[in-house]
Amino acid sequence: MYNLTTQDIHAIRLSMEVATTATLLSTPIGFxxxxxxxxxxxxxxxxxxxxxxxxxxxxxxxxxxxxxxLFGNAGFLGPILDAVHIRIVFTIAGAIIASAVVGFPxxxxxxxxxxxxxxxxxxxxxRTLGAPWWDTLFTITLPLSxxxxxxxxxxxxxxxxxEFGATIILAGNIPGVTQTIPLAIYDYxxxxxxxxxxxxxxxxxxxxxxxxxxxxxxxxxxFRRRENR
Amino acid sequence: xxxxxxxxxxYPGFRFSVEFKLSGNQLGVFGPSGSGKSTLMHMLAGLLTPxxxxxxxxxxxxFDSSTGxxxxxxxxxxGVVFQYAHLFPHMSVLKNLFYGRKRTKADKRLISPQALIxxxxxSHLLERxxxxxxxxxxxRVALGRAVLACPRLILMDEPLTGxxxxxxxxxxxxxxxxxxxxxxxxxxxxxxLREMRLMTNEVLVFKKDGLSDRLATEDLAxxxxxxxSRGYANILTLERPQPVNDLWxxxxxxxxxxxxxxGENATRFELDAKDIMLFKKxxxxxxxxxxxxxxxxxxxxxxxxxxxxxxxxxxxxxxxVVPQSIDELDIKAGANIVxxxxxxxxxxxx
Numbered sequence: 001m002y003n004l005t006t007q008d009i010h011a012i013r014l015s016m017e018v019a020t021t022a023t024l025l026s027t028p029i030g031f032x033x034x035x036x037x038x039x040x041x042x043x044x045x046x047x048x049x050x051x052x053x054x055x056x057x058x059x060x061x062x063x064x065x066x067x068x069x070l071f072g073n074a075g076f077l078g079p080i081l082d083a084v085h086i087r088i089v090f091t092i093a094g095a096i097i098a099s100a101v102v103g104f105p106x107x108x109x110x111x112x113x114x115x116x117x118x119x120x121x122x123x124x125x126x127r128t129l130g131a132p133w134w135d136t137l138f139t140i141t142l143p144l145s146x147x148x149x150x151x152x153x154x155x156x157x158x159x160x161x162x163e164f165g166a167t168i169i170l171a172g173n174i175p176g177v178t179q180t181i182p183l184a185i186y187d188y189x190x191x192x193x194x195x196x197x198x199x200x201x202x203x204x205x206x207x208x209x210x211x212x213x214x215x216x217x218x219x220x221x222x223f224r225r226r227e228n229r
Numbered sequence: 230x231x232x233x234x235x236x237x238x239x240y241p242g243f244r245f246s247v248e249f250k251l252s253g254n255q256l257g258v259f260g261p262s263g264s265g266k267s268t269l270m271h272m273l274a275g276l277l278t279p280x281x282x283x284x285x286x287x288x289x290x291x292f293d294s295s296t297g298x299x300x301x302x303x304x305x306x307x308g309v310v311f312q313y314a315h316l317f318p319h320m321s322v323l324k325n326l327f328y329g330r331k332r333t334k335a336d337k338r339l340i341s342p343q344a345l346i347x348x349x350x351x352s353h354l355l356e357r358x359x360x361x362x363x364x365x366x367x368x369r370v371a372l373g374r375a376v377l378a379c380p381r382l383i384l385m386d387e388p389l390t391g392x393x394x395x396x397x398x399x400x401x402x403x404x405x406x407x408x409x410x411x412x413x414x415x416x417x418x419x420x421x422l423r424e425m426r427l428m429t430n431e432v433l434v435f436k437k438d439g440l441s442d443r444l445a446t447e448d449l450a451x452x453x454x455x456x457x458s459r460g461y462a463n464i465l466t467l468e469r470p471q472p473v474n475d476l477w478x479x480x481x482x483x484x485x486x487x488x489x490x491x492g493e494n495a496t497r498f499e500l501d502a503k504d505i506m507l508f509k510k511x512x513x514x515x516x517x518x519x520x521x522x523x524x525x526x527x528x529x530x531x532x533x534x535x536x537x538x539x540x541x542x543x544x545x546x547x548x549x550v551v552p553q554s555i556d557e558l559d560i561k562a563g564a565n566i567v568x569x570x571x572x573x574x575x576x577x578x579x
Contacts, residue, residue: 124276126328127275129374130329144318228360
């Protein structure tokens with residue numbers, strides 16, 4: 001096992017930044033999406049649901065390529081963003097977007113399952129006690145979805161830490177700029193004598209993922225204790 | 230409270246149509262499962278929108294399909310106590326109690342939380358979480374939560390159904406005290422005749438095909454001679470228990486009654502109509518400890534049973550006999566007879 005190089009430490013930091021940012025940015029959107037899927041009547045709900053879940057079944061490379069088409073210079077959004085000096089392709093923003101898109105279905109699915117488990121009578125009781133729908137959303141639905149949101153965030157964070165295919169297409173593999181742990185491992189495995197370094201980063205990856213699971217379990221336990229008082 | 234309802238609602242396989250006007254403070258909605266009781270409750274609370282019709286509570290129109298009025302749930306100020314309490318699991322009892330109150334305008338907060346907490350005996354539970362409460366405690370908190378929002382009306386949807394018989398009898402006095410002390414109008418939904426008699430004065434009777442009758446709760450009860458294994462039960466308010474040897478003597482208006490079981494500070498007792506024997510004359514010797522001279526007020530037949538309504542020195546009692554006994558004893562309105570009741574026939578309620 002070798003000591004980690006500065007570049008490796010940068011990859012680890014970048015992975016954490018990408019996974020954290022992607023998860024935090026996606027969570028409110030994921031919550032709203034799950035709320036719409038569970039509580040709002042939509043005419044083409046299955047289609048909407050299918051679109052959200054698509055990245056889960058598509059190869060990540062395909063997702064990355066579609067994102068590249070969207071955000072690239074010749075893409076739909078690329079020129080618009082370019083006009084306001086925002087660059088997505090081959091930047092950390094690209095890595096965050098790739099992670100967010102690939103992990104989003106897992107986040108929504110988890111929150112949705114939790115929301116579907118909320119007894120409708122809690123929401124009805126809240127409304128009859130004078131709470132408008134948004135008040136019920138923040139004081140009842142959100143806290144009672146806490147465990148599910150946490151589970152979704154954990155899944156998404158872990159998925160982001162491991163994200164490879166979409167990231168390499170959209171953000172590239174630029175050491176110090178967009179190279180995350182999986183991309184660094186990929187580089188090492190393609191370099192003669194790089195296996196020990198790849199193994200070191202694998203170990204870091206395992207420790208990080210395990211730590212996320214432990215923290216998530218501890219927080220879920222705290223939610224359970226609060227509800228079982 | 231004046232409640233006027235004329236609504237229609239259709240689902241695949243179920244059509245609900247009801248029309249009534251009521252006034253009074255403690256109303257019952259009685260009927261079997263699937264007869265539309267809960268549908269009515271949801272419409273009154275605003276949790277379900279009728280296809281068409283009108284709902285008016287006192288001087289407020291809650292729903293009117295012709296003018297497009299449909300006051301949202303949170304603005305109706307109609308409290309609901311559900312069958313299984315549904316206290317918010319992530320909040321303490323105290324936070325549950327104050328949830329509605331916090332969302333009530335200051336000028337509408339007419340009920341003192343301290344007084345209510347005392348009436349419902351909740352002070353020792355305030356810091357606890359809902360999951361550590363017994364079924365009866367949960368229902369008391371649920372009622373307190375609804376009452377503290379100072380609603381114009383409280384709907385109770387089968388609130389005692391999930392509780393065992395003993396717990397039901399423990400919680401009913403709390404319910405009665407709350408509605409008597411704070412004067413909030415009540416619509417009590419249940420399929421239990423006993424609960425209905427203890428909680429309401431007037432009742433809407435639903436059958437499978439909709440609203441079938443509207444009558445005084447006691448009139449509904451009178452015709453329950455064939456209901457269940459017990460049939461009609463008299464509910465007596467007895468006072469001033471005095472020990473007499475191994476038994477207890479209670480005052481029942483101007484009459485004294487001898488009982489074996491005084492209950493725990495009970496004042497309400499049940500006496501099944503079938504446990505009252507009737508004699509043409511005072512029996513010289515009888516094992517029954519209570520021999521009450523009565524006047525027959527009325528007779529009514531329900532299939533092969535006859536209810537005999539009696540006036541026992543100003544107290545009303547219903548005895549149940551078979552038609553042959555009526556003929557043999559020549560019982561008719563105005564006749565004087567003797568009712569014999571065993572001391573063990575009384576069941577303490579609360």
